Amino acid sequence: MKFEINKIYNLDVFEYLNIVPNNSVDLIITDPPYNMKKADWDTFKSHKDFLDFTFSWIDKSLEKLKPNGSLYIFNTPFNSAYILQYLVEKGLYFKNWITWEKKDGLGYSKRKFATTQETILFFTKHPTKYTFNADEIRVPYESSERIKHAQKKGILKNGKRWFPNPKGKLCPDIWHFSSQRHKEKVNGKTVKLPHLTPKPIDMIQRMIKASSNEGDLIMDPFMGIGTTAIAAIKLNRNYTGTEKEKKYFETANKKIQEIL
Numbered sequence: 498m499k500f501e502i503n504k505i506y507n508l509d510v511f512e513y514l515n516i517v518p519n520n521s522v523d524l525i526i527t528d529p530p531y532n533m534k535k536a537d538w539d540t541f542k543s544h545k546d547f548l549d550f551t552f553s554w555i556d557k558s559l560e561k562l563k564p565n566g567s568l569y570i571f572n573t574p575f576n577s578a579y580i581l582q583y584l585v586e587k588g589l590y591f592k593n594w595i596t597w598e599k600k601d602g603l604g605y606s607k608r609k610f611a612t613t614q615e616t617i618l619f620f621t622k623h624p625t626k627y628t629f630n631a632d633e634i635r636v637p638y639e640s641s642e643r644i645k646h647a648q649k650k651g652i653l654k655n656g657k658r659w660f661p662n663p664k665g666k667l668c669p670d671i672w673h674f675s676s677q678r679h680k681e682k683v684n685g686k687t688v689k690l691p692h693l694t695p696k697p698i699d700m701i702q703r704m705i706k707a708s709s710n711e712g713d714l715i716m717d718p719f720m721g722i723g724t725t726a727i728a729a730i731k732l733n734r735n736y737t738g739t740e741k742e743k744k745y746f747e748t749a750n751k752k753i754q755e756i757l
Contacts, residue, residue, distance in 0.1 A: 723749030
């Protein structure tokens with residue numbers, strides 16, 4: 498099968514990775530299975546089977562990443578601890594453990610603290626030679642009154658006057674994005690979405706802005722309903738990826754055609 502960019506394949510992740518050229522991808526962003534038993538595609542016989550699968554697709558994906566490429570992987574904090582150790586052993590360079598605070602409002606456990614977060618691991622192939630556009634992802638300052646004052650006269654820090662950046666402060670490693678089910682409420686009520694675990698497109702766009710430039714190739718080997726591809730299109734990047742589940746694959750292509 499011939500490899501084409503700006504196309505989502507309906508293939509198993511390993512079949513797909515076999516056709517992607519090595520050293521061709523600038524950035525990988527992916528939301529793989531978590532082994533949380535939410536569907537057949539998210540269910541494994543054991544934690545070991547899940548890790549074997551995870552490490553296998555990671556191995557194949559890293560071959561596709563350019564020497565100056567970057568990688569973002571979603572997962573639970575527990576699974577991410579294993580994935581982080583594996584990536585370090587593979588020789589990748591750890592940059593951030595990003596905590597996504599979902600503002601979901603859901604928390605059922607009374608035997609431990611309520612889980613309201615997911616983890617995003619950010620790694621690079623090279624320790625220093627990689628893309629990171631810090632100014633593109635600045636966020637608003639929290640103390641508006643203090644910043645308003647500082648814009649005029651500055652704030653004295655270590656003998657120097659500091660003036661706020663008009664684009665905001667540097668992006669921290671704790672992200673506050675509402676879950677997609679809360680973004681798509683109808684008449685104030687949550688509704689069933691076309692995917693069980695969709696990620697907010699504005700969060701994916703933050704990663705793309707930070708770790709790629711226009712014209713770069715973004716890969717997502719677990720494309721779902723196409724969020725990574727749509728984010729890439731909106732930011733003038735190229736995309737590639739696969740989605741094994743037929744219904745998600747068809748939804749992704751429909752969404753892409755709508756924005757094109």
